Amino acid sequence: MDKKNGKNSFHNMKKTLVWLDLENCRVPRDLPKKNVYPRIKKTLREDGYGGKLKIKIVMLFEDCEVPEPLLKKMSLIRVTNYPRPSASESEERNDNQIVDDFIKLDITKWLHTKPKPHNVMIPSSNVDFSDIARKVKKKGHSFLMAYDDNRTDKNQKKESAAKLLKLAECDWTWRKSLGLPKYQLNQDLR
Template sequence: MNTAEMAEGQYVRAKTAVWWDIENCQVPKGFDAHVIAQNIILALMEMNYCGPVSISAYGDTSGIAPAIQHALSSTGIALNHVPAGVKDASDKKILVDMLFWALDNPAPANFMLISGDRDFSNALHGLRMRRYNILLAHPRKASVPLIQAATTTWLWTSLLTGGSPLSQGKGSQRVANAKTSGNATSSPQNQYPDPPRPAGPSHVRQSYPNPDPSWNNAIPNAATPVASNMRPLCPNAARQLCPNAIRRHRQEKLAQALPLLIFLFVGLFLVSIKDIAMF
């Protein structure tokens, strides 16, 4: 009996990016590669993932039969050639592309990894802490930490035929609830409070003069120029942001990107340490 849970509401229509380590999870001999993309999408739809799907495969394409390459490319799978000779080169390429995709596609979104390599476990756990939904398809022999990072898991041989998942991942308790409740207390309206109102009857509306002389000259009976102790407004505020707003926007973007970049560097560092230890 399938014990995997269906997609949560916030992930139903979200994008799903599929990252396929084609060297770790190969196309079985004699299998029709034309149906793999369609079967992956069908398996996702069976779990109620109905958003746009992109599939990227990574590996040394020189070792893949031309007929299989053509079948994958013709069905919308992006083939990324990673030359052989460098240890874990495909894993590093996937990690970089995967985390840069996260920068351009904030949560909620779905990550599906097709691999059994534990080198991905740290990055997947970090992405899950950022409220991304993690899906995994793996060979029969796979890393336990990698499986624990996923909410739903498939055997690779089942996914490529459009089959059902094994079960919900062991690490399925989400941290999104805490983040969502924490973010609910702060709204955009609270970040820009109204200016203080002078004392007086509550029914009297106070006018705030615009400091731009061109505006005052263009409007008949315009208010007098702003007092020197008042904070001036930016001219043409309807068409451009104030310098402070631009600076605040850049700081917010940097704060969002920094944790993902840290996960990227940590993942690449661990892979490099592994290479040194094996050498």
């Protein structure tokens, strides 16, 4: 909103759909969980995205608890009821990839419904969403990205993230999308 003359200055009023991989983009310790939704909404609005906001939290393990404050304004999707792998299984399974694959499939299914133009946002520390970003854009939607640069492998980030971020109409670090400073002394240790 333009405070000087009271006019709406949003350049984009499309609805924004967010697929949040909570295991890869954790809520920082210095942010109350109840503030995730309003902070993302505020960041979007400050950058000109004034449409409605819907956030889907995507979780893998059936025993992972999602704090109640997050569920007040966001929906929860359990990929499937995957049991937590044993230590020996962990080395063989890439659980992060399961959630990524689910997000890609869920977005693809959504695209097949031929929705009117939306903004599609994926907060993640993984950078392998280039194909789905291209599909989203090809169907007339905007692609937005929030990346957790503290959890992204630095070498992978330099190569793959640069390609992915070029596809994004707008991008933020995960902390910036939550309205937080880049670093702080008691930063969430991962």
